[in-house]
Amino acid sequence: MRKLKESRRPEILDAALAIAAERGLDALSMRAVAQRMGVTPMALYGYYRSKDEMLDAVLGRLLAEIPIPPAGLGWREVIEQLAYGLRAVAVRYPSVLPLVFTRPAISPAAVRVVDATYQALLAAGAPPAQVPRLERMLSTFAVGHTLSEVSGRFGDGTLDPQARRAQLTPEQLPGHTCLASHLDNPVDWTDEFRTDLRDLCELVERLAASARTAT
Amino acid sequence: MRKLKESRRPEILDAALAIAAERGLDALSMRAVAQRMGVTPMALYGYYRSKDEMLDAVLGRLLAEIPIPPAGLGWREVIEQLAYGLRAVAVRYPSVLPLVFTRPAISPAAVRVVDATYQALLAAGAPPAQVPRLERMLSTFAVGHTLSEVSGRFGDGTLDPQARRAQLTPEQLPGHTCLASHLDNPVDWTDEFRTDLRDLCELVERLAASARTAT
DNA sequence: ACCTGAACACCGTTCAAGT
DNA sequence: ACCTGAACACCGTTCAAGT
Numbered sequence: 001m002r003k004l005k006e007s008r009r010p011e012i013l014d015a016a017l018a019i020a021a022e023r024g025l026d027a028l029s030m031r032a033v034a035q036r037m038g039v040t041p042m043a044l045y046g047y048y049r050s051k052d053e054m055l056d057a058v059l060g061r062l063l064a065e066i067p068i069p070p071a072g073l074g075w076r077e078v079i080e081q082l083a084y085g086l087r088a089v090a091v092r093y094p095s096v097l098p099l100v101f102t103r104p105a106i107s108p109a110a111v112r113v114v115d116a117t118y119q120a121l122l123a124a125g126a127p128p129a130q131v132p133r134l135e136r137m138l139s140t141f142a143v144g145h146t147l148s149e150v151s152g153r154f155g156d157g158t159l160d161p162q163a164r165r166a167q168l169t170p171e172q173l174p175g176h177t178c179l180a181s182h183l184d185n186p187v188d189w190t191d192e193f194r195t196d197l198r199d200l201c202e203l204v205e206r207l208a209a210s211a212r213t214a215t
Numbered sequence: 216m217r218k219l220k221e222s223r224r225p226e227i228l229d230a231a232l233a234i235a236a237e238r239g240l241d242a243l244s245m246r247a248v249a250q251r252m253g254v255t256p257m258a259l260y261g262y263y264r265s266k267d268e269m270l271d272a273v274l275g276r277l278l279a280e281i282p283i284p285p286a287g288l289g290w291r292e293v294i295e296q297l298a299y300g301l302r303a304v305a306v307r308y309p310s311v312l313p314l315v316f317t318r319p320a321i322s323p324a325a326v327r328v329v330d331a332t333y334q335a336l337l338a339a340g341a342p343p344a345q346v347p348r349l350e351r352m353l354s355t356f357a358v359g360h361t362l363s364e365v366s367g368r369f370g371d372g373t374l375d376p377q378a379r380r381a382q383l384t385p386e387q388l389p390g391h392t393c394l395a396s397h398l399d400n401p402v403d404w405t406d407e408f409r410t411d412l413r414d415l416c417e418l419v420e421r422l423a424a425s426a427r428t429a430t
Numbered sequence: 431a432c433c434t435g436a437a438c439a440c441c442g443t444t445c446a447a448g449t
Numbered sequence: 450a451c452c453t454g455a456a457c458a459c460c461g462t463t464c465a466a467g468t
Contacts, residue, residue, distance in 0.1 A: 444456085
């Protein structure tokens, strides 16, 4: 268990993010990072014990770019700004986003975002016992929706609804048939993100309201 | 653009799923699949054009294991059964779950799950124009929550809340400090999944109700 | 304190060939 | 129709050594 160096960590994370942004997550190898820094791959192991540990740090660096909203904002604004902040970061580094779902969110930056959300939910009047659950629901939505969009789970444009339905007969897909008129127009994902978030905030409000009447 | 063989595809997908379940997604290599089938790695390229294409098929095979609820159920039951079905599959093959967020959901199995959800939302009385959005919200939640749990994003037990807070001073984390009493007890993820799903169904109900009064 | 070089056990994939 | 074998350009990581 050697002691690790700190000095060039920021440089390493910058190089890693740049590679991921330019050539995708698969191209983000220790050898690529080393080459970009003009150093041997083995030099990196003085700073991180493994690639896995380096990726944790890359994720932390990413989440650190989400701005924490200033004090004095309404709770809805706080939640919206955090969600949009995550979305903005994700759009800049789409290929790194899968890491969020794949490793524990324990970096200081991640914990600060969680804490700001806790405060907002408490300010909204949500029952304290439910606040951690609601934070998990909101963050799961924000990350999941953005990741679905940028990774193509929602359909990446190259494969339109017609092509999807073509694999099965219309009789097997009554739902799609009913909604045919709504499935052809393209979707504005930013808009949908905002609408979903509003609906989820309504849900928080309703939980807060029913907690007030219960006491 | 050669013509691909079909014959041994099921065998290949079985081998791939078994490897992923036993040794994780990183161990799921073409060479490992080939070895398990007693064949040369290159033999696989007669069935799939690339590893990427094979992974798409693995995902399709996984989603095909989600049972489609029988006709005659209430819309809430349909949505719940689909969500629990996804969760059950995910728990059996946790390491494959990240693929859901990483590639388009265009397999016949995926489309059938989406269609069943469309039908349930229409039966609930949700405005047709909002049904695709609500389906995306529900599936994003179901996959995201399950993936967060099994991949450790929600905290994997080895790193408790105390350790998370220890990285920052209590003054920097007023939200965590307020909720201290609620953050120490362990969470039953299955229970939380059910509660969240109920809340989301309430949201659908409310949208349906306000659509009724608007007309 | 910081970095290198050679080596090991792996990858996905191409190409030409074999039955 | 189905599979093999050798080869290429990659991986992460260990170990011993160099300044």
